[in-house]
Amino acid sequence: MNSYNFADIIRSSAARAPLSPAIIAQGRTINYGELQSRTNQAGNLFAGLGVEPGDRVAVLFINDFRFLEICFGLMTIGAVPVPMNSKLGADTLAYIYRDSGSRLLVYHSSMGDKAKIIHQEADVAASVICTTESHPDDHGLNSLVYDEILSSQDTQLDLYPTRGGDLCLLPYTSGSTGNPKGCRLTHSGQLWNVTAIAEIRDLQQEDRIVISLPLYHKNAMLSMKAVFYSGSSAVILPAPEPAAIFHAIGTHRATYISGVPALYRMLVTHLKESSASYDLSSLKYAICGSSDTPVELLEDIKQWMGIEVYEGYGLTEGGPVVLESRKGLHKPGSAGFPLPGCSIRIVNETEADVPEGTIGELWVSNPGVADGYWNLPDVTRKRITSDGWLKTGDMAWQDDEGYVYIVGRKDDMINVGGENVYPKEVENILLQHPHVEDACVLPVPHELKGEVPVAYVVLNHPTDREEIKRFFIERGPAYAHPREIYELDAFPLTGPGKVDRTRLKQMLAEQLQKGVGKSI
Template sequence: MNTYNFADIIHSSVSRAPSSPAIIAQGRTISYGELGSRTNQAGNLFAGLGTQPGDRVAVLFANDFRFLEICFGLMSIGAVPVPMNSKLGADTLAYIYRDSGSRILVYHASMGDKARIIQEQADVVSSVICTAESYPSDFGLNSLVYDELLPSQNPDLDVYPTREGDLCLLPYTSGSTGNPKGCRLTHGGQLWNVTAIAQIRDLQHDDRIVISLPLYHKNAMLSMKAVFYSGSSAVILPAPEPAEILQTIETHRCTYISGVPALYRMLVTHLKESSASYDLGSLKYAICGSSDAPVELLEDISKWMGIEVYEGYGLTEGGPVVLESRKGMHKPGSAGFPLPGGSIRIVSLLEEDVPAGTIGELWVRNPGVADGYWNLPEVTKKRITEDGWLKTGDMAWQDDEGYVYIVGRKDDMINVGGENVYPKEVENILLQHPHIEDACVLPIPHALKGEVPAAFVVTRQPIDKQEIKRFFIERGPAYAHPREIYDLHAFPLTGPGKVDRTRLKQMLAEQLQKGESTPS
């Protein structure tokens, strides 16, 4: 096996152009030379605390550039960062800490309350706090202070020679059902994924991305890896605020943006409703992924932001990016093609390949697929075949030209009296209605059919629910029409900005229990 440490992507960019900007965040510009030195210092800091190659270190952070130097500093010494979803409850975070076997908790001062609970529940022996300008002297967590320790560390570091198959990163899936699962991502797999992304996006050193999604999430983290690999730069914002994102694009002449549908919906709504104007002429394209994007939204992005939108698909254990469209190879509604070096299958319930145009489960195989789930050999055996195919649990179909279309989760399929109904197909028809801004379809019990669709919708103005049903039946199969329609001002979102289907399921159950037709 070749030896290659994934953190070398930063050091390679340092050697090519040390004075070029790498990160613009928190009121400062950090060059590659400075980023390389700080990353080395972070590695030396944790090595000095006794961190050994293979040790896991949990990282609980806000959108702060130090999250990146800490993660890559840990990789540099052969340790394994465990990026934690800061939107999760403290009990779940404590579970992740224990399950991963982390030996240190590194956290941002703004996460102090959750860090305290993690320390109590997971018996954390050692913790490191990253502060802002100052921090309370009575913080009470007995933590070492990163900002005080870092300046004393040597800015030179002998990068640990990891092998391609060594563990590089241990992110945990969201755990919508049951506990989150750790995904074993390797150094070689991450290098393949970021090399392929930089290639199909044609990233150059003068490209610049704006990032507002959480850095712990695969969408933002993958983009940052591609930035470091290509020697380009990123503007990192603390949160996805539409006006700030658009002003940042104008001020810093960003050349592309990556996000989830909910983020773009906010941007388009702001551009429609705000009297402010923004110069977005520097933008070349947008990447939209992580969840389904209606064609109507893609058209709105193109119209209001003046750019092409390329869609993609990925999952934490899948690379993470598996599919992406690109210039000259894009059809609205399609997630595109497998990345160079990756393969897919679409299979039936009997796990046999299906013909083009037929919906089946998407299987993927590429060098970036996780080499298993942490401490879950039975789940690994069930989800990943002996010859390396990951069963994604997502339903998809492929057209005659090879474009792949994602239709939803296998578990979300609604069986209406023997007819298979996929929520995305119902949502796409509802979104054609001029008064519906967003839609999410879920199953409800039915005495004769077993289960039928119900729809939550976000509308531009009050709607007639019977008229919406008629609208659907005129355009889609009658058996798939939503029997109940619930109008909301906005959908609940997860930390990465996806529609929180778990919360909507809870709301739906509450309404069904009450026997009401409209949620409160």
């Protein structure tokens, strides 16, 4: 794989079946032949604007199929797309633009307000606006109009001969602590990951996925890469709205879906509360990742949607997908097995491997691991060993059959008077309560114990907080019980649909500052 351009996955599928559908979105169906032509046009467009191999280009978008042709068009000419999380604040987006050294900003017209601030704070030299309007409002940025330029571009373009180890994509981590970090993902590493995913999911040309999560996030973006590699197809929705998702499944005969626990909880709740009838008979399975999935939710999905759920685990710099369950090889609550070609270690504080059943930090090694963090050599040395092992910062254990279980972030562990308490383990017990719909456990300072757990919960029926505490103590270790229970109507979510623990920590700090819970 000395010379390989990842954008070839679209060309290969187009060569096999040019008339086969690739994307269904925004009221149209785009086949692989058309997708290749549009991707080539996008590559020619950016080359004409002076973008050269190795240049970074920031892409700020909503769920629009043009996001994909833009990213792959940039890869085609050897440039590097920098997909931006559109939910981030404009100041953070401006930081990402500056830090990545992006040459150009490509943005959707709905992101115009943020694009204006990025222009001002990051001194953007040139930008391209993507819109369906004839005369879009670009907030006085003098942006070039993507669709106007695209239509005049040649549909033929030779792939730039990147080496497999060259930079393919530069996504930034969420930045829950400090500034976001750019993850250097290579062409060969991305090919390994989609090849492995397509293999364990047994993706065929006739398979079809419904995607409603943001395309910039690894969950949806990885699914789209696997679609293009396998020559299958995707229905892309603008937002995760349950009725629209179920309608798309029935209308387009989708064979599987992928999402995060918060999305599946929305889907199950809708089925429980709605009188509408949906045809889900085409679905074969669901993929759930990006966050811990309670066993109770898995059982609800199986009961209400009639499908098995295969859990997975990954992180932006890790492949991105590292572990995934598969047909005939899944246990509720486990993230599954390493992908073919991926090795793992679970180590203690001295970096020695721990025995089966023992919790330790998960390390991973595979061809998709980032070859470093952008502009952060010290962080790279700290997180990635000289022989290529990524220290994930996630705590896990492995059973005697090889199944891996993720218990939470190393930084989230709560030391209660010398006893290690992992939030997920407390949350799993709370979720067994029939009236607890969702739970998130956080630490607070304690005069004697050092720190103790408290819990935010979403209830489906009014319930006494002391009764929830008693429920926990009857089923779990007393030292791990949440000392206080705070009720919310719904949890704040991040852009990709995960529980926003950072926001909950802020809310908890505000409550403690006001005196709520000071008796803990």
